[in-house]
Amino acid sequence: MSAVSLSCRVCGTEHPLDVVGTCAQCFGPLDPTYDWETLRLTVTRDRIASGPSSIWRYADLLPVEAPAEARLAPGLTPLVPAPRLAAELGVAELWLKLDTANPTHSFKDRVVAVAARKAQEAGLETLSCSSTGNLAGAVAARAAAEGMSAAVFCPADLEPEKLAAAAVYGPTIYAVDGTYDHCSRLSVELSFELDWGFVNVNLRSYYAEGSKTIAYELAEQLGWTLPDVVAIPIASGALYHKVGQGFGELLALGLVDGTPPRLVGGQAEGCAPVATAFRDEQAVAPMRPDTVARSLAIGSPADGDFAVATARHTGGAIHAVPETEIGENMAWLAQTTGVFGETATGVTLGALHAAVEAGEVERDARVVLLVTGDGLKTPQAVAHTFTPVHIAADADAFVDGLVVA
Template sequence: MSTRMPALAVGCVNRAAPFLLLRECSKLKHLLKCVTCGREFEPEPSLYTCPHCGDRFGTLEVLYDYDRAHFDSLSPHSELGIGQFLPLLPLEGLPELPFVVGNTPLIKLEKFERRYGLKAFYLKDDGRNPTASYKDRATYVVIGKAQEWGFKTIFAASTGNAATSLAGLTAAAGLKAVVFVPARIPEGKLAQLLVYGATVLIVDGSYDDAYDLAVEVGFKKGWYCRNTAINPYLLEGKKTGALELALQLNWDVPDVVFVPVGDGTVISGICKGFMELKKIRRIDTIPAVIGVQAEGSDIVKRVFEHYIATGEIVLMDREASTIADSISAGKPRDVVKAVRYVKETGGTFLSVSDEEIGTALVSLARETGVFVEPAAAASYAGFLKMAETGDLKNKRVAVFATGNGLKDVKTAQSFVGKALRVSNDPEEAFRLLDKMETV
């Protein structure tokens, strides 16, 4: 069904009650458009992908009336967090949550600027979100849609971060979460799920197996879906990282932005955020967005290279294997948007080895005090790789760190030495320390 673009209602945030669902607020109108055939649809609870193009090629874009979109006021320290971007979110009002999502630190690191000849270097630390990952941005929007449409249970398949985000935010919102996770989920992420009270199904297989099972079961149960790419509103939450970064820099956006990539939704969202800011004339130029994949899970990169060479998007699924579990995806679901959007920004994709990821994780922690998980370290590893070529000289650069290191301490420990064990004898401690100082 194709319809005209309805009017966009804006400027309706009630700052006196920032954590209540604002049913008095005029509805924000939007349409859904298939990325392949271009058909447009009006939103409805059961519509996730284009019925004509399928789950992979039929992912949907959320469209707004950009000529009418404006913000009354914005602040990098807003008590609304990403809720202050409501005019560019597909929500009637703010979700019923007792805490802020977003407002994560943007850390300026001058020593990196000097070392690599940059005009500026920024680290966006999204491990500071409520459940310690970037995925809270997407879950925020999903919670809002579930509340609008009356769903009580939300399901998702995840390598860990999306599941823990869903478990934590549903607990806060008084909703139920059912999550499907692969057998190799890190212990820290599994612990979060169980503590939050989610129903957890550990699937004998990969993330892709968990994804397919979740869809089969969740839809038959009539639950709301938080699966990557299938739900078009996830990307709308993930684009807020770009909106927030631009706001924190007073709309003077970087030249180059590095993002870790698995399924492709995070990078698609960040690209869309920048593109929308340009459409509403908040920024003049769009940063080149660089997608960084693990070498053992670089399907989106391969599809992108084929797309640049031929103009065609061809799926290249294969088994994925990497220490960076959060970006391990052998069957990436948002590949169409990812490759098209990155091309539109003038960006590209590159891959890094597990060794480079581990080394980047440790060096980032030791130089900045920011402890990230392997997937988040991938974007920094990609930055280091490109910096070595000299292509970033005199550029303003931002790196998205998408998850906290405490989510996967086992992998982090494999890249560092062991702690020293001593008795409670001070002399033994002195001898050991003196020996270390002479090495």
């Protein structure tokens, strides 16, 4: 394995590759560091191409060993062109990254696969998390696949489809009377008491690295070239920040040439602490979420300030999308591409649209939109599209009716 330590993103203090959430000196987040000199010599396009058809083809760039037997492996999800939506948006080329094709229909399977691997290496038997919905399902399914126990903490009022999609795998679901931020605080406190692997607390350094694989896949699937713009939803900000990091690593390794893609971030207006911080050029200020995009409803985002920094140094932007547009955007995507993304995707498309309108995306740009979660888990947001025409089972009457219409 090429990871050598954990390094504090704030003060740079080095820590061993343990199950540990934050820097012992300053409580900052910890990122794995790698032996880049060796990796520059050993990681080649051919070596990656000869690997498994999953995130584990990039194991050299992850902080855990690839599993000997990869069960339910996520990644290498389809990248499909969306010419009709590109034309309506006014961009030359648009691609959709369908992370709905992962085992539990969201990108969270990537991050959980890496965190669970570390939990196993450390001999932990219970996987846990605080979740806005998708992570609970990913943790529960991974635990089921690996024969581990799962305990997840979710706001009690999440979408019933999301809770059911986690419950079926047999975890203990703790429905918390409060917001995601209450669940998160609770799981941080419990991580000091229990010998559990909390994927987004004491395994967070490993978990977050899983998101880099989206950047690796985009470059590989585009024939080892970089897109100009990638549109990404933001909750904690980890996905957005780590995708930016992933592109930087590919450039540093010489696997691609060019300039890092500009990252367009999306938040829902009812929970936009990162978009607000970007707009006002201030630090992220926590707020109480009130949004239809429940998967993005994090009022106190752990990586919010790092996401703002990523937006600045990639020349990107972060937009807040009006609540009323989220369901409309889900329908717009579905009706122009045949892809049903969840509320988070309605937000991502809204942010991309805003960026195009603001002139932040050139008309000749090659753009990727991340579809990070499945619309079947958030059907209420598009209930307005269900307007069936009630008819009798009578062909003559039907044809007459069509003529009249």
